[in-house]
Amino acid sequence: MIESRDVMEIRWLEAFVAVAEEMHFGRAAERLHMAQSPLSQVIRRLERQLGTPLFERSTRSVALTASGEALLPYAYQALRTLGNAVDAARSANGEPSGQLTLGFSGVHNHHTLPRITRSLRNAYPSIDLKLVGGVRTFDGLRLVRNGELDAAFVGILGPAEPPLKMREISRQHLGVVVPADHRLAGRGTVRLQELRHEPFVMGPVDGNSSMTVQARQACQGAGFLPDVVQAVSDPFLILSMVAAGVGVTIVSSEVMPILPESSAWLELEGAPISFRHGLTWSQENQSVALQAFVRVMDEVFPEGVFETETTTPQR
Incomplete structure (x- = not known):
């Protein structure tokens, strides 16, 4: 039979x-x-x-x-194994080729995504790069593990679980964004406890966003849970709603250069709360295109050297 x-x-x-x-x-x-x-x-x-x-x-x-x-x-x-076999055969006597699918979240990758994608295209023009937007951290980990994505930008809350590997490429710090006409807007700094009774705009509490997880943990550490009046998954829409006066939010400093008009950035008083960002991929994925991507990543973001954002916008 x-x-x-x-x-x-x-x-x-x-x-x-x-x-x-x-x-x-x-x-x-x-x-x-x-x-x-x-x-x-x-x-x-x-x-x-x-x-x-x-x-x-x-x-x-x-x-x-x-x-x-x-x-x-x-x-x-x-399907991935078959595709990898075809790509390996086609790349054996020349430069790497094949498709690479890269997930990203949008706002949090406005600086790092263009650098690595431009470098990949310049170094390996035969690789077909497919970008998938709106991928939050835990979705990205799942999709890479399942083989739906070759790599993804993610927030780093802890060590990677095999077969995933993770490389930290950016280290920012948490701060607060408020409407420009908010009572705290001219202060420059704020204590988290002062936000106890403020309405918040944040990502959904579904465990998918590392930014939401870390922001809520920061509030809990200050003795309260945020009063979320609007939950949206799009990070830029969160900032836009803050600018519209819907509430305040806690985000990482990488958004400072792209804050909407009618919003203001406030530093948190006390020891900085770091937000670590990186790339994840599976060591079980033997794709020629992925191996080329990792080489480019090593050149653009050397291990142990992190991108930081230090410029505070004037509002």
């Missing part, structure tokens, strides 16, 4: 991953440049081979079953 793993086709896994990521057969079919009916047939064929449903389907939604959740990381691994 031929076992299912012997007859499974790569295109079936590609179809499975597309549906799992899109959670919509129509969008997945468009992404794969095929009609929806043949895509559904491919998924059903894969499910028959495995002897278990991979998706829960209804007229309004698509969701992974427990079997689908179990298969997904292995599907990523299989």
